[in-house]
Amino acid sequence: MPAYPPAIILFDGVCNLCNGFVQFVIRHDHQSYFRFAALQSEVGREILQQVQFHNYALDTVVLVEGSTYYTRSTAALRILRHLNGGWSLLYAAIILPAFIRDLLYVGLAKNRYRWFGKQESCLVPTPELKLRFL
DSSP states (O other), X not given: OOOOOSEEEEEOTXXXXXXXXXXXXHHHOTTOOOEEEETXXXXXXXXXXXXXXXXXXXXXXEEEETTEEEEHHHHHHHHHTTOTTTGGGXXXXXXXXXXXXXXXXXXXXXXXXXXXXXXXXXXXXXXXXXXXXX
């Protein structure tokens, strides 16, 4: 098995909201902690298989840290925890029960294409960002 970086964000590569979130993370991740891959990509599916994530769906962001994965609001909050600019303070919401946090997350995920649109193909990173994508 290939070795992967310690923190990988797997996202829906055709979702405008998801692509916007990836761009947001890149802008606020000054330590370049995260790497990225589309859930639709071969490497994305390989990573999910490696961490034994069997509920493959494009309606959640997946954060893989080492051999552990996180989804939905837990993944989003754990991502925010590593960002600069005060965004890490939002991690305090982790004290709320996941089922409450996930109600908002699932509602947004179900309507993301209708509200934000989608692209015909996955995001192609610029040459300077290419190293951040798997």
